[in-house]
Amino acid sequence: MQNVEWEIKDDKLIIEIDLTKNFGPSKSGKTITIASTRGNQKVEGTDAIIGLNVYKYPESVTPKIQ
Secondary structure (H helix, E strand, O other): EOOOEEEOOOOOEEEEEOOOOOOOOOOOOOOOOEEOOOOEEEOOOOOOOOOOOOEEOOOOOOOOOO
């Protein structure tokens, strides 16, 4: 995993990500990766699976978010 930490507290999954980190361009080069589980990961002690990607657009690109 990159820049992803979690813990289970009172049956809730608490995820921590440092939004100041930057791991460079994604594979497509369209976004900049901030954090990733790098695919699906089992949450230990539960039957839950998590797949998480956090990214941002380069400053030169205006995102098309609706």
